[in-house]
Amino acid sequence: MDLSAINPILLIAALMSAATPILLAATGELIVEKAGVLNLGVEGMMITGAICGFAIAVETGSPTTGFVAAAVGGALLSLLFVLLTQVTLANQVASGLALTLFGLGLSSLLGQGYVGIKPPRMGDVNFGPLADIPVVGPILFSHDPVLYVGVLLVAIVWAVLRYTRVGLVLRAVGENHDAAHALGYKVVRIRTLAIMFGGALAGLGGAYISLIRVPQWTEGMTAGVGWIALALVVFASWKPWRVLLGAYLFGGITQLQLNLQGAGVAIPVEYLAMSPYLITIVVLVILSADKSAAPGSLGRPFHASG
């Protein structure tokens, strides 16, 4: 066993990258749930985004176009969920599960010609001399642009929910859709937009796995990250900064246990592999002990009556 093989600077830099897919998907789902909708299809939208982004990046040679396509793909798939839950008022849990299964199948179909291909690389953001600062440089200033977009989105989502009228209306719709309707807000329209935003971010998160983390296409490559993102939103008590914290904690422990496995620690691999899930859940459960409750209308179907 050789713990000195673990470089803490590289570990921290890698955890930010490992956390980004979860962070993107969870931030999107946070907005969806704040609007009162429970979309369990995150995994399906992520994997669809992963293949859409991968295919378009390979065809056009531009990773940026690939990411845009991933967001569009995720949002388009989420429209299916909109149709089921907002128009035909189907059960949200069943519809979300169906969306995940559908997305997994659809992505396998779309990805048949792309197995074993290398996608174009997305370069890191050039911060010039900042990247040369010891310790801070490699940790903070040596990443691809999508990672920064992810962190920026958390800040934007937080500020919008807290300080803007759009955020207030969104929270109101999620809190009590009947009251919001009585005041004349368009519940279904606001929810549709929120669901599409969630789909787009899940798609981005999926493409981050297939274009940057791995980078290649294999079937089912999101491997449950969408479910982690869903759980994260709940354990983070629907607060954006806690989602960031939870995602980094999860990413960090995932990276650490991989390094520990590499260093040959005398703990069975299975225990190491389950540790990120356990520790993230324990920490967030302790944090969520305060009385921040779920949005009041979460998961309830809305039908404008009378």
Add this chain to the structure above:
Amino acid sequence: MTPLLSLSGLTKAYPGVVANDDVSLSIAPGEVHALLGENGAGKSTLVKIIYGLVKPDQGAMQMNGTDFSPPEPRAARAAGVGMVFQHFSLFDALSVAENIALGMENAPAMGALSEQIRRVSDTYGLPLSPDRVVGDLSAGERQRVEIIRCLLQEPKLLIMDEPTSVLTPQEVEILFETLRKLSAEGTAILYISHKLEEIRTLCDAATILRLGKVVGTCVPRETTARDMAEMMVGKVLATPSREGTAPGEPVLKIEQLSHASPSAFGMPLREITLTLRRGEVLGIGGVAGNGQDELLAALSGEMRSPAGMISFKGSDIGPKGPEARRQLGLLAAPEERLGHAAAPNMTLTENAMLTGAAREQLVRNGFLNWPAARSFAEKIIETFDVRTPGPGNAARSLSGGNLQKFVIGREVLQRPEVLVVNQPTWGVDASAAAAIRQALLDLATGGAAVIVISQDLDELMEISDRFAALNEGRLSEPLPAQGLSVEQIGLMMGGAHGMEVAHV
């Protein structure tokens, strides 16, 4: 002078029912106009049309002599119509200021808005702090949030749908002062209520609806409450009556019952002491959320109590569950009919089975006796005039009032020795309410003891022998109901809630 708002020939039909049929009325500036009618008479639909939530099939509205047909509430608000909803349209997790901002077209920044809220609440004597979270407010305070939300838009017409049903008498006084002030400033008020005495003290004119049609108008100050009620119902009302009986021996004793509430936002019960005698009706009043649900749960057995706190016919029943208590003769009917008193998707026969199994011998050796259950359900339907095609219909298909008759009837027909009911006539029309009250009185005459928990003080005064009030989980000393004054009752209920929080 031109009326502020005039409606002519408004008609709105839903599948199977005409909610409004050729309704016309007009309101002058500064007038307080009452809209009267039973449940389902079409009052709510009418005000939703005025507020732009519902589009009429026919008819026209005019505001200040020009055509007025708001496509959505936004347009109605812009035209000067404000509405205070019956079921408060508030968001529990948001602050007072955020709630008010949501109801405004061009909400100012939060700081400026808080300032405005303070100013309006001072002017109209409605104390309210803008930073508090609405979920923590009392019913009276929540209503102030709605009223202030309307007032900030400087409405020309304020619609109030059943505003006093959740207030203490003192809070009603404060509300009426505010409304009179508004009316004196030229704001017209359209006031919907069941409470006829209130309408007589407050309103200048009244329009009475029955089954969607205007059946009459009157000047409330010059009309008796009884006449108005009969116009609403369309027939002569019977007043519940009973022969005077002396209360018998004690049957139920509660001693120093304290218990935390099972729900997170509930009210704990605090040192409740009570002796109930055979043949008496005890009325328990109080503003909703002061321990009514918890008291019912403690008596029905849904919430078990430590030994020695509740005794029934001399035996300690605190630790016993609902089924055991039912077998002994202590029955209860909770407030929430769909989901608590009745399982919505099960048939009336099945629902009759659910509470009647033990006392009506509907179960033998663990097997269900369907024919007996069905005939028990049919007996309830017949005795209590429940309007339904038959006992095979799901509980959810009944209207609120009909289901209420069913769930009360189901308990009454099981020959209880003690019956506890919460809000027995909530949402039930006047003639059915009278029938339910009569059944409760007959039960008492037959030697059973009845506890009626209700928000409706008139109802409690009408049927109770003794009256007590719940306030913050404490039960006041029960007093003979005869001769209690409104002030005394108000004080027992805790006076005006939240008056002291104004000075933040």
